[in-house]
Amino acid sequence: MSELKINPRRKYLRPEKLPHFFCSGCGCGQVLNYYMQALEELDMDPRKMVHVAGVGCTARIPVYIKTDMFHGVHGRTLAWATGVKMMQPDTPVVIFAGDGDVASIGGNHLIHAARRNLDVTVVMVNNMNFAMTGGQVAPTTPEKARTMTTPYGSAEPRFDVCALAQAAGATHVERWTTTQPIQCKKAMERALTHKGFSLIEIVSQCPTHFGRYALKTGDPNAVIAWIKEHTYTDAQAKKMSPEEMEGKLRCGEYIRVEKPVYEGTNELM
Amino acid sequence: MPIVKASENRVKTGVHFMLGNYALVEGAISAGCNFFGGYPITPANEISERMSQRLPEVGGRFVQGEDELFSIFACTGASLAGGKVMTATASAGFNYMQEGLGYAYTIEAPLVIADVQRCRGENYASQADVYQMRYGASGDYEAIVVCPSSVQELYDYTIWAFNLAEEYRNPVIIMSETTIALMRERLDIPEASKIDLYNRNYTSLSPEEYMPFAAPEFGCPDAAPLGAGYQTIYSLNPHDEKGSIDWDPEVFDRLYKRVCGKVKENADKICRTERILMDDAEYALIAYGSEVRPAIEAAELARECGIKAGVLKLCNVWPVPEKAISEVSREVKGIFAVEMNMGKYVNEIARAAAGRCPVVPITKNLGLVHTGYEIFEDMKKGVK
Numbered sequence: 074m075s076e077l078k079i080n081p082r083r084k085y086l087r088p089e090k091l092p093h094f095f096c097s098g099c100g101c102g103q104v105l106n107y108y109m110q111a112l113e114e115l116d117m118d119p120r121k122m123v124h125v126a127g128v129g130c131t132a133r134i135p136v137y138i139k140t141d142m143f144h145g146v147h148g149r150t151l152a153w154a155t156g157v158k159m160m161q162p163d164t165p166v167v168i169f170a171g172d173g174d175v176a177s178i179g180g181n182h183l184i185h186a187a188r189r190n191l192d193v194t195v196v197m198v199n200n201m202n203f204a205m206t207g208g209q210v211a212p213t214t215p216e217k218a219r220t221m222t223t224p225y226g227s228a229e230p231r232f233d234v235c236a237l238a239q240a241a242g243a244t245h246v247e248r249w250t251t252t253q254p255i256q257c258k259k260a261m262e263r264a265l266t267h268k269g270f271s272l273i274e275i276v277s278q279c280p281t282h283f284g285r286y287a288l289k290t291g292d293p294n295a296v297i298a299w300i301k302e303h304t305y306t307d308a309q310a311k312k313m314s315p316e317e318m319e320g321k322l323r324c325g326e327y328i329r330v331e332k333p334v335y336e337g338t339n340e341l342m
Numbered sequence: 343m344p345i346v347k348a349s350e351n352r353v354k355t356g357v358h359f360m361l362g363n364y365a366l367v368e369g370a371i372s373a374g375c376n377f378f379g380g381y382p383i384t385p386a387n388e389i390s391e392r393m394s395q396r397l398p399e400v401g402g403r404f405v406q407g408e409d410e411l412f413s414i415f416a417c418t419g420a421s422l423a424g425g426k427v428m429t430a431t432a433s434a435g436f437n438y439m440q441e442g443l444g445y446a447y448t449i450e451a452p453l454v455i456a457d458v459q460r461c462r463g464e465n466y467a468s469q470a471d472v473y474q475m476r477y478g479a480s481g482d483y484e485a486i487v488v489c490p491s492s493v494q495e496l497y498d499y500t501i502w503a504f505n506l507a508e509e510y511r512n513p514v515i516i517m518s519e520t521t522i523a524l525m526r527e528r529l530d531i532p533e534a535s536k537i538d539l540y541n542r543n544y545t546s547l548s549p550e551e552y553m554p555f556a557a558p559e560f561g562c563p564d565a566a567p568l569g570a571g572y573q574t575i576y577s578l579n580p581h582d583e584k585g586s587i588d589w590d591p592e593v594f595d596r597l598y599k600r601v602c603g604k605v606k607e608n609a610d611k612i613c614r615t616e617r618i619l620m621d622d623a624e625y626a627l628i629a630y631g632s633e634v635r636p637a638i639e640a641a642e643l644a645r646e647c648g649i650k651a652g653v654l655k656l657c658n659v660w661p662v663p664e665k666a667i668s669e670v671s672r673e674v675k676g677i678f679a680v681e682m683n684m685g686k687y688v689n690e691i692a693r694a695a696a697g698r699c700p701v702v703p704i705t706k707n708l709g710l711v712h713t714g715y716e717i718f719e720d721m722k723k724g725v726k
Contacts, residue, residue, distance in 0.1 A: 087573075089586065120549075120571040123423075136575060136587065141568050143422070144587075145578030146445050149415040152407065156419025156427070157568065159377055159403040164423075164569040185408040337403040 082109040085119055090137050095130065098293025100251035100277030104169075104198050105134050107254055107275075111261035122165040123157050125150045127179065129205045130279075131171035131198040148178030151186040154193045159337050162192070165265065172199040172213040176234045180212075183234075187241035187270050189335035194264040194271045197234060200279035201287070208282025215303070215320065218287040235274050239327045244269035246327035250276040250300050253324065260326075269334050276300055276322060348372050348501075348537035352400050358529040362493045362522045363388035365529050366456055367396060369500025370428050372531070374539055375454075376402035377425040379416035381409055381435060385465050385520045386458040389430035410435045414442030414455070421451040422576060423568045426504060426541075430456040433471050434463065436478070443513055444479030447601065449576040450555075450562055452507035452542055454500070458518040466709025467521040469631055469682040475515050476660045482598045484605035486510065486612060487660040489517040491634040493527045499657070505540040506612060510604055511562040517659065519682075521632035521711050549573060556583040557600060560607040605661055613663035616655040617670075619645065623652030625725060626670045627704075628691055629680040630656040632711050637680050639714025640721060649725055659687060664694040671695035678721050680704045682711060700724070 086109075095101045112119060124135035128147040135142045143153045150168045157166055175183050175197045186193070202220050203209040209222040213234065217226040235248045245267040247260040257275055264271035278284065278296035285291045288299055304322045305313060353372045360368070367389055370378075378397055380390035390406060397404040403420075407413050413429040421427045431439060436457045446453055457475065461468045475487045486506050490499040500516060507514040545552050545564040554574040557563040566572035579587040580594050605612065619641050620626065629637035634655045644651035654670050656663055667690075671677060676699050679688035685703040692701040702724040706712050 120573055121569055123569050125419075136577075139573045141570075141572060141574050141576075143419065143576050146415070146441065149411060149442065152412040152415030152442075153419035155405060155407070155412070156377065156379065156416035156421070156425070157423045159405060159416070160420045160423035160425045161569060181408050182412060185412070337398075337405055342398045 082106070082113060085109050085112060085139060086137050087139055093137055094133060096281045098278065098280040099130065100200065100275070100279070101130055101134055101198060103251045103254070104131075104196065104257070104275055104277065105137065107257040108134070108196065108261055110258045111265060114258070114262055115265055117165065117265060122167060125154050125166060125168045127170050127174040129171040129174050129203070130200070131169050132174065134169040148174050149182065150174065150179060151182040151191070151193070151195070155186065155191055158191060158193065162336060166193045167265070168193060168195045170195065170197055171204070172197060172201065172234065173203045173211045176212045176232050176237070183238065184241040187238050187243035187272070190242060190244055190269045190332050192269055192334040194261075194267070195273070196261065197272060197274045198277045199234065199274050200277045200283055202279060202283045204279045204282045208286050215287070220286050221282070233322070235272065235327045238272045242270075243272050243328065244332050245271040245329045248274040248276065248322060248324050248327070250304055250324060251278060252297055252301055256324070263329065267329070269332060276304060344541050344543065346539050346541060348374070348534040348539055350534040353531060353534040353537065355531050355533050358531065359526055360493060360529040361388055362496045362518070362525050363458070364392050365493045365496040366500050366516065366518065366523075367392040368531065369497040370454070370504065371396050371400060372534070372537055373501045373504035374426045375428050375504065376400070377417065377420040377427040378402070379405050379407055379413040379420070379427070379429050381407055381413050381431065383432045383435040385460055385523050386430045386432045386435070386456065389456060410438035411442060414439040414446070417453045418442055418446050418451045421446075421453045426452070426508070428454045428456065430458065432458045432460045433468070436471065436474065440479040444481050444483070445578050446513045447479065447483035448481065448578050450511040450601065451513070452511050453513050454503045454507050454516065455513060456516040456518055458520060458523045460520050461709045464709065465520055467519055467632065467682060467711050468707070468709065469519065469633065470684070470686070470707065472517070472659060472681070472683065472687050475517055482602055484512070484602045485515060485660040486512055486605060486658065487515045487517050488658045489631045489656065490522060491631055491655065492522060493525060493529050496522060497529055497531065501537060501539070505538075508540045508542045510608070511542060511565070512605060517631060519632050553583045554585040555581060555597070557604075559600065560603040562604050609661040610665055612658065612661060613666065614657035615663045615666040616657065618653040618655060620652035620654065620670070620673075622650055623673070624650040624675050625678065625721070626652050626654050626674045627678045627680055627717065627721065628654045628656065628667065628670070630659050630687070633680045633682055636712045636714045636717055640717035643714055643718040644721060651721065662690045662694060667691055667694035668696065671698040674699055675726070676724055677701045678704050678724060680712060680717055683707050
């Protein structure tokens with residue numbers, strides 16, 4: 074008889090919380106998996122860390138992790154995190170938030186935390202819509218895409234959150250997709266060891282809403298294929314014309330520099 | 343509840359001639375405040391200005407954030423990370439804080455908010471937000487609101503506010519007003535050894551045994567340090583004693599009965615009032631905040647004219663000091679509820695008086711405090 078194999082990274086999870094509540098085919102489970110791999114690689118104990126999540130599908134990721142965490146208010150993750158960091162500067166703080174949380178309702182907190190170079194890691198899962206509420210348009214929804222609140226297509230250009238964070242002063246920014254597990258894991262490792270503000274955007278498939286409304290398919294594989302077609306790496310970019318890159322998101326490292334981190338006004342006293 | 347004395351290096355013992363907003367800051371520093379998150383707004387600016395200077399002096403942290411939402415959530419984060427935290431704002435800014443306040447009530451984060459009330463958009467005196475302090479945030483909770491009436495009380499009640507926040511693990515609001523906030527008067531700061539401070543209870547249990555929201559029926563849970571292995575989920579969603587998100591009706595029932603009950607059932611312990619000229623009074627003026635002093639003047643004027651008037655001063659408005667108001671309603675022929683708004687808290691006073699005597703509002707909503715004479719004139723109309 075073969076022995077039942079337990080995933081070694083299950084030690085990081087709250088057994089009573091499983092199975093998770095993500096839709097089948099959702100990318101949030103993959104992101105959780107990549108994150109646990111990064112923790113294991115760095116030998117970091119989530120019980121000695123603080124995780125912060127707002128509201129949304131992504132905000133559910135740390136609910137499954139054995140850790141102290143804040144949950145349940147939309148968009149305020151970076152404000153909470155600043156308070157924690159001011160009192161416990163040596164405790165690692167990681168934020169899990171969706172594109173709606175970070176770039177829409179929490180946009181103001183994002184640019185100011187990035188500007189201050191607050192020493193935290195933000196993992197932003199970008200599923201290109203407000204998924205938990207049923208698939209409404211988000212600031213990250215591709216132009217002309219159909220959602221539950223853009224039945225005729227979105228009339229707005231979308232945010233490039235990585236470019237926004239970099240412009241605001243973030244010292245470490247990368248974008249990858251759920252189809253790039255090694256890159257995601259390595260990016261998270263770099264973020265967790267980076268002293269300063271890190272934003273890792275992971276473009277993720279939402280077959281339930283974005284897939285069905287914008288792409289007219291509920292098949293996760295089809296959504297993943299669409300994401301692959303609509304993103305490019307720097308290596309791919311070398312063989313692409315500017316027209317071919319139009320409307321697609323760049324994956325890769327945007328910035329990684331060392332700058333003084335924010336510790337309140339006291340340091341100048 | 344661990345009670346300690348204030349630290350000497352935080353207390354500026356002596357006699358001062360001080361601005362109200364500064365006195366409030368000194369009260370917070372004496373109480374052990376070590377984090378302040380703020381955003382500019384008049385007439386609360388002197389609070390963050392002085393905090394930005396004083397906190398670094400005593401090893402605390404000051405942050406001016408991007409908006410009031412930042413202030414309240416940064417305070418909540420810092421509080422759960424072990425800080426004794428404060429923010430300050432004024433009426434319009436307090437609107438923005440309701441979201442964070444609702445969260446802090448539910449996850450039982452001790453924090454102190456000073457709301458320096460002003461008239462809509464302007465720097466004039468007002469008590470129009472007395473209900474917002476109680477009912478501003480969505481959801482079920484009980485507010486604790488203290489209302490100083492002088493510069494001295496801005497110092498004293500701020501220490502009281504911190505102690506209440508720590509004892510009940512509840513946000514506490516200091517209801518300040520333009521009047522006292524921007525007034526300079528005498529302030530006596532006692533010796534540090536005379537100031538008792540309460541600090542929240544930390545659990546002695548191991549992470550395996552600890553339940554973050556387990557507490558006696560009308561009590562508050564013991565805290566645990568953050569990032570020390572206790573694995574607590576602080577969620578706005580209904581949560582059971584373990585902190586696990588749970589929409590079971592029984593979990594709802596237990597959680598909200600306790601979160602509200604810890605304040606409601608301890609109201610007599612929390613509430614403070616002062617009786618002035620009340621021993622033989624036939625008429626009572628009930629006032630709070632900066633309306634207290636003109637009310638006392640009005641009672642004195644009335645006594646000069648042969649009307650036996652007294653004052654019941656409310657040191658806190660929420661929870662309602664029902665016992666003291668009810669006692670007064672048994673002793674007098676009539677109650678006058680003095681307020682700087684269109685007549686709000688008079689409803690609470692009438693409810694507590696329960697028809698035992700008439701309750702007449704004396705209101706003024708002109709951006710100006712009542713004079714004693716104005717109150718006396720209004721009062722005369724109601725005296726038979």
